[in-house]
Amino acid sequence: MYKYDSRINIFPEEVLLHEFLHSLERTSTEYGYQIPALHDYEKYGYKNEPLIGEKKWYTDYMNKKINGNEGLPEEVYKLKPAKNYNFRVSNPITNVFVEPSNILEEIQELCRTVIRNVKSMFEEPTTSSN
């Protein structure tokens, strides 16, 4: 259980930062970056200190300075979740939810599906997002 004494703690925003960094950690992993786990501060020689908690760890984590060059990639700060704002200007894709209009197209669609399913049987599962 996380504890702090508000009379002496000077880093109360740590909990908000920690959770937000988990988000960036996860995004980095989903995009294929190899980064230290956010909870592994002790493995890298950092400590949870009385007044400032894990601030030094977070600082190096956010600036990719763990062991000199490990941590969050700078690109991750621009990798935000999708939202309506992203569709102020958008491109409708019209050839996706289209039903086959004749038997030939149905057969083509069926073949594509079969090939895709067979391929997926032999492929590594991709990281799924949450």
Add this chain to the structure above:
Amino acid sequence: MKGKCGISEFRRDNEVRCSEHDSYEIIQNDFNDAMFYKTISTKENTPYKVTCMVKTEGVEPQESNNAIGAQIATNNSTERSVAISGTTDWQKIEFIFNSKNRKEVNVGFRLGGNAGFCKGKAWFSDFTIEEGVPETNSNWKFACFIFTSTDVTINDKKINLSATSKDIEDINNTINRFTKTCRVLSNGKMSAECQTYTKDTPITSLSYDKQFGYYVAPEDVENQIKEEINNNNFDHIFIITKLGDEAHPDDIEVNDWIGLRSHGLLWYRLFKHQASKRAKKLCV
């Protein structure tokens, strides 16, 4: 089109329609979770919006949970749209996701959900998909919802918890500090702006996990915050609520604090502090 998968039946319906197109029906006479999906090619790190019209009849989740019902989802993930239950007329639902590093995504139309099973009927029609433009800036917009009271029943025990004005002042100060800390600690790589909402309607349901104990899931607060979410473009959401006080220090089992993520926006239960004689009690 017609098929069965266990206790779910799939049909193309030319009688129940929203428009000139046939609709696609999923029928579940018993509790189940089923989806039909289309594989779409995607560009990496690109936002996509999928919409459809949906109609439901007698959709009943097996347990009370807003995440169960007729919805748009991707398979093998928890990404989803809102979930529709009950008996409803045709309405439009939308689902937004980022392709991340995926070159293909299976976009599905589902009756059920990751959170559980349901029964009933759902019709889906008029499908659209559009490709958006990703943001390229590093200024993050946070929404912080402070729920001033928690009013739940745990193990048949009613628990009412209220944040004091000092609690709320502390939380607001912490949020302000967080905003500055993001910029400072990242050496300017990112910036943060926080919009804080104080909610006087109580949280009346919590979710439970054996590992972490009780927590606030998106479904527990979705209805109470959706207006603010829909009218703004937040990148990240904090949910702050009281889960204990001197009178109820352990009534709500909280084993750890966890972050949750829901369709691209992150939700968090913050941790519960234990009181000590010298420490101020701040249960969030």
